[in-house]
Amino acid sequence: MRVLITGGAGFIGGTLARAHRDRGDHVVVLDSLVTGVASQVPDGVELVQADIRDPNLPTIIRSHGPFDLVSHHAALKDVRLALLDPRADADVNVLGTLNVIRAAVDAEVGRLTFASSAAVYGDPPSFPTTEDAPIVPISPYGIGKYAGELYGRYFAHARGVPVTAFRYGTVFGTHTPEASEAGVIAIFARRIVAGEGVVIYGDGLQTRDFVHVDDIVRANLAVADAAPPSPFVAYNVATGVETSVVDLASHMGALVEHPLVVSHEPAKAGEVRRNRMDASRLHAATGWSPRVDMASGLAAVITAARDRHGA
Numbered sequence: 001m002r003v004l005i006t007g008g009a010g011f012i013g014g015t016l017a018r019a020h021r022d023r024g025d026h027v028v029v030l031d032s033l034v035t036g037v038a039s040q041v042p043d044g045v046e047l048v049q050a051d052i053r054d055p056n057l058p059t060i061i062r063s064h065g066p067f068d069l070v071s072h073h074a075a076l077k078d079v080r081l082a083l084l085d086p087r088a089d090a091d092v093n094v095l096g097t098l099n100v101i102r103a104a105v106d107a108e109v110g111r112l113t114f115a116s117s118a119a120v121y122g123d124p125p126s127f128p129t130t131e132d133a134p135i136v137p138i139s140p141y142g143i144g145k146y147a148g149e150l151y152g153r154y155f156a157h158a159r160g161v162p163v164t165a166f167r168y169g170t171v172f173g174t175h176t177p178e179a180s181e182a183g184v185i186a187i188f189a190r191r192i193v194a195g196e197g198v199v200i201y202g203d204g205l206q207t208r209d210f211v212h213v214d215d216i217v218r219a220n221l222a223v224a225d226a227a228p229p230s231p232f233v234a235y236n237v238a239t240g241v242e243t244s245v246v247d248l249a250s251h252m253g254a255l256v257e258h259p260l261v262v263s264h265e266p267a268k269a270g271e272v273r274r275n276r277m278d279a280s281r282l283h284a285a286t287g288w289s290p291r292v293d294m295a296s297g298l299a300a301v302i303t304a305a306r307d308r309h310g311a
Contacts, residue, residue, distance in 0.1 A: 009036030093144035108176030162228035169238030202267030
């Protein structure tokens, strides 16, 4: 399989590029390196430094293709920055995504997948949340992700390119960026191994459906190998388990020897109260189910933080 991964110098994209490479696929990464890091691109994978907003993107894709799959993971991922500057978020996550979809269609790629988010649901009325739940995002980030889905759906129907949107839960792993949706895990890990206190915004009872990056990669590979949608489908990619921020801090604090000190500050605007998603549609289509449990995932995060910060 010939695969182009936008944002492949980032946390999820780089992990996905490595998995595709390891199974023998020909992989090209396209990344502006504004937030991505070249060292995240695996050996043996070509890196094309370009911005997804580049008007010459169709030519860039054609010159490195043809591609069976374009996996679009390039995005601004900081929800809080999107609240402060919705225009910048929309410029990359809406107009950039539209440019990628148009370029992929013009370059006649086989299919396209798109990293969307649980943020499209906002505060859903019921749990676990299925893909048929109302779409009512409460943040610019969620709005941008759903706009990307709508453009994907439009081009899938109008131009016939199969498009799959992945509505990720809160993705974490040993290299989770602090500015990502799961940045709380990275921040907690860094501070906990250093013996510092952690800060919880609000009462800490807000929950997230944390899903390990290895399971995210397995979902991407499963969909890449399955029959393409006809013409568009959205999948939740999550565990169906919700964990509160208070419980998260407690679980992580129990993995170190020193006492955990927790303080609270006022809640931040635009934060979803609860998140727990139903991934049965993806399971029915591909047989995917999560394999990495929260306990082992967090233990690996703490070990990596110790190694990284010398604690």
